[in-house]
Amino acid sequence: MKTTLFKKISSNLTAIFFIIIGWLVVAIKLNKPFLPPPQVAFFSFIKLWVKGILAEHFLVSSLRVIISVIIAFLLAVPLGLVLGRNENLDRYISPVIYVLYPLPKIVFLPIIVVLLGLGNSPKVFLITLIIFFQVIVTARDASKGVPFQSVQSMRSLNASTWQIYRHLIWPYCLPKVLTSLRISLGTAVAVLFLAETFASTDGIGYFILDAMERREYGGMYAGIIAMGLLGLLVYGVVDYIEHVYCKWQKL
């Protein structure tokens, strides 16, 4: 297990190395102020981070994503699992979900800002919305796919409905739910950036746009790096959860 973790880290480092080399080559060739070489970007990243300015925005953005994920997960998973096992309920609620699911939630940003203002709540609301729909659709389909025989096996042991959810449906669906969470996180971070550049006074998105407007390109790239780190962080957390709770999947 330790060796696979080591392998993963070392292959990630290799990937980062090649990205930096590519960046360096393009920056030297282009020789424009809006694409500084990586060392300039990293230097300003470290400088701004140590100063605490960037770290503060990073923390704000991270908390927004993490809180949204938790709220969306707690709402969407139970609802999705129950919908998948309950045809009558599914018949009424699924059409609503299917109409709303493909709608790009970002278009609601102006309305949400008008309703909820400029603080954390509009961002959290928007990201929660995005993750919620992705996860509820997956959870519902997954719980629908629980084999009939497995359910009968649980019932023959005299399991209550709650026990069937606890011992069968939940563990059966968890890996699929985590995969959908990982997919929606990409969108969530992208939308967070947009939301933070639109009528906002904090967060990495705001930081990047602010630096751009001041033509502070080193700072702008420091913000981009921070955004990348945020994505990496939330992915890492989901990976870790999967590693701990879905060990059996890799056997």
Place this chain on the structure above:
Amino acid sequence: MIEIKDVYLHYNNLDMNAYLEALQNISLTIARGERCVIIGPSGCGKSSLLYLLAGLFKPTRGKITINGQQVTGPREEVALILQDHGLFPWKTVLENAELGLMIRNIPRVERRRKVLGILDSLGIKEHAGKYPAQISGGQRQRVAITRALAQEPEILLMDEPFSALDALTREQLQNLLLNLWKERLLTLVLVTHNIEEAVFLGDRIIILSPQPGKILKIIANKGSGLVSYRQSREFYDQCSYIRSVLEGETL
């Protein structure tokens, strides 16, 4: 004692949008300590009959009683073993085996002691900490048997329990099953499509016709119950006789 009286089972086939008959006019009495094997072509409703006995399905017409009490749901004295969906890949061997007791809220220490004892007697105690994916098919079936025996059933229902195993493992488990039947004074109801298995295990063999399942023939199988029966002349004669009955039906 199990009494099945004039039982009919219908089900809604959603794909064909039709109301189909799975079982037709089944009447059968299974005495305590009997080894009753139900054989028939696929789709003859033999699994449905088992589900009825386990209290998982309700008959459309007719009545099923166990020890004089009408079957209305799963009962503690009846254990069901299914072909492959009985074990959950996210639970270890031990957790799978103790699931039935866990559902009945038996304290942890007590259920561990009991389950480890049975795992030991079936020769798989050393695998207690492994996941189903890490052990062989035969070992997995032993885990399923452990789970069933842990609830100390009087009646053991088995749905094609050994059909996914290779010939040698299958014979070993059939021998094991005979021993367990003797030791624990079980009533055995086993569904199979394997003629040799039916003849080796059943002291009575019920042949069902294809859809809808009706009792075609009931065959007394006196010689069964001894491991040596498998090599005898009578065994082969009985097998070819049953084959001829089944073939006569499908022609």
